[in-house]
Amino acid sequence: MKSLITGAWLAAVMLLTPALAQAQSVPATGGKLLLTGGVSQVEGAAGGGLTPWAVIGGNDSEGQFGGNAYYTEISTTDYKITSRGVLFSVDNRVELTASRQSFDTQAVGAALGLGYGYTINQTTLGAKVRLTGDAVLDQDRWLPQISAGVQYKSNDKAGLVTALGARSGKGTDLYVSATKLFLAQGLLLNATVRRTKANQYGILGFGGIDDRYHTEFEASAAYLLSKRLAVGAEVRTKPDNLAVAHEGAAYDAFVAYAVCKHLSLTVAYVDLGNIVTRRQGGLYASLQAGF
Amino acid sequence: MRILRIPAGLAVGGLLLVTAPVHAETPPPDAPVIARDDHLFKTFGGHDGLVRITDDLFVFVLADRRINGFFEAKKIPHIKDMLVEQFCQILNGGCTYTGKDMATSHAKLGIHEGDFNALVEDLQKAMDKNHVPFAAQNRLLAALAPQHRAIVYKPNGSEEE
Numbered sequence: 001m002k003s004l005i006t007g008a009w010l011a012a013v014m015l016l017t018p019a020l021a022q023a024q025s026v027p028a029t030g031g032k033l034l035l036t037g038g039v040s041q042v043e044g045a046a047g048g049g050l051t052p053w054a055v056i057g058g059n060d061s062e063g064q065f066g067g068n069a070y071y072t073e074i075s076t077t078d079y080k081i082t083s084r085g086v087l088f089s090v091d092n093r094v095e096l097t098a099s100r101q102s103f104d105t106q107a108v109g110a111a112l113g114l115g116y117g118y119t120i121n122q123t124t125l126g127a128k129v130r131l132t133g134d135a136v137l138d139q140d141r142w143l144p145q146i147s148a149g150v151q152y153k154s155n156d157k158a159g160l161v162t163a164l165g166a167r168s169g170k171g172t173d174l175y176v177s178a179t180k181l182f183l184a185q186g187l188l189l190n191a192t193v194r195r196t197k198a199n200q201y202g203i204l205g206f207g208g209i210d211d212r213y214h215t216e217f218e219a220s221a222a223y224l225l226s227k228r229l230a231v232g233a234e235v236r237t238k239p240d241n242l243a244v245a246h247e248g249a250a251y252d253a254f255v256a257y258a259v260c261k262h263l264s265l266t267v268a269y270v271d272l273g274n275i276v277t278r279r280q281g282g283l284y285a286s287l288q289a290g291f
Numbered sequence: 292m293r294i295l296r297i298p299a300g301l302a303v304g305g306l307l308l309v310t311a312p313v314h315a316e317t318p319p320p321d322a323p324v325i326a327r328d329d330h331l332f333k334t335f336g337g338h339d340g341l342v343r344i345t346d347d348l349f350v351f352v353l354a355d356r357r358i359n360g361f362f363e364a365k366k367i368p369h370i371k372d373m374l375v376e377q378f379c380q381i382l383n384g385g386c387t388y389t390g391k392d393m394a395t396s397h398a399k400l401g402i403h404e405g406d407f408n409a410l411v412e413d414l415q416k417a418m419d420k421n422h423v424p425f426a427a428q429n430r431l432l433a434a435l436a437p438q439h440r441a442i443v444y445k446p447n448g449s450e451e452e
């Protein structure tokens with residue numbers, strides 16, 4: 001199954017090759033304006049910290065390709081969560097991402113008899129395609145930039161998560177995002193609808209009480225203080241589908257700083273809601289380097 | 292929540308095959324006047340301020356290897372004059388733009404979106420240098436941005452965005 005999905009992802013890369021060849025024939029000049037490509041959200045897509053945006057990551061504009069890599073660390077009341085990954089984008093149209101999320105249970109692992117620092121890892125392969133609109137340039141239109149995306153996730157502790165009540169260690173999220181920059185006001189708004197079976201992003205597996213897709217909402221608002229600096233907040237609802245532990249919405253308030261075109265730093269206060277034990281508040285820090 | 296009306300069942304494979312709707316589009320009208328009074332115009336330093344900004348803009352553009360190849364030296368004074376007129380009109384500074392429309396003047400240049408963004412960056416630098424506040428800069432840029440549809444070259448003639 002895993003190889004099949006990886007194969008499908010590679011096939012997607014192959015499909016993109018003609019676009020890439022065309023992109024290469026155009027001199028790689030210009031690129032995107034600072035911060036308008038978003039940062040890396042926790043599952044690797046371009047967006048805010050928690051939610052994917054309709055923008056395509058990477059510093060490419062039409063006829064070019066781009067990419068970036070990121071590392072994110074979230075320290076909450078009981079856990080340490082890290083996420084790292086790479087993004088490849090072409091033509092300001094499609095982005096492909098590969099990332100890994102690690103969930104270190106620290107002392108909770110010991111309390112549950114799993115061992116101190118027991119860590120659940122998840123690999124996520126993502127693809128996003130811009131369907132219409134340009135969040136930045138179409139300043140005279142109401143139509144936002146709209147993109148659709150998919151995130152295939154595979155958890156390496158399927159035995160544990162199924163013992164906790166999940167139906168599977170693998171799952172696929174589908175989402176549609178709409179993003180609009182109101183440049184004259186310096187305000188960026190995003191709304192995302194996600195269809196998912198994931199418990200805690202997939203860290204606690206997929207499905208549970210039921211094995212259906214749940215429709216969840218995510219929203220971000222960011223205010224540009226300068227070319228380099230943006231502040232914002234996000235919310236992301238999640239299914240509450242495991243009998244053993246309540247799951248609630250996650251929130252964050254962030255500051256993103258573009259050190260230069262190729263490097264951005266995001267820090268946030270996150271409230272990830274209840275994760276097994278209790279409410280998880282904490283600090284989020286993320287570094288992204290791009291080309 | 293308009294987004295709710297978008298069909299959510301976009302299949303994985305289908306994602307990569309979606310093509311944007313293609314339709315012919317009439318060129319957009321010239322950039323709108325965005326200010327009710329001349330307050331914003333004054334924030335840019337009035338007419339003299341716009342002249343300084345466009346002078347600095349071309350210092351940055353000519354040093355910018357991404358796009359300096361587009362500009363012939365003998366045409367630059369005219370482009371600068373026309374830019375001042377256009378900015379002044381947009382900012383309600385009491386000018387009337389007398390140059391060619393954006394589609395006509397850029398049609399044969401083969402400008403890509405990246406070139407457009409490069410010019411915007413250089414303009415941001417020129418405005419920074421002249422102490423135009425960030426929020427005021429964005430109001431001008433918001434009025435200029437839609438012109439990408441007339442300025443940026445479309446290989447197949449009339450693709451939407």
Ligand code: HEM
Pocket residue numbers: 358361362363366369370373374377389390391392396397400402406407408410435436438439442
């Ligand atoms: C919002 C962006 C832009 C605005 C407002 C703008 C405005 C203008 C104006 C007012 C003129 C003079 C028209 C006339 O001759 O009457 C002009 C000409 C020109 N522009 Fe732009 N322009 C923009 C973007 C660009 C970009 C991105 C490039 C290339 C990188 C470019 C290259 C040129 C060139 C080469 C000419 C001279 C064309 C000729 O007469 O041969 N422009 N532009």
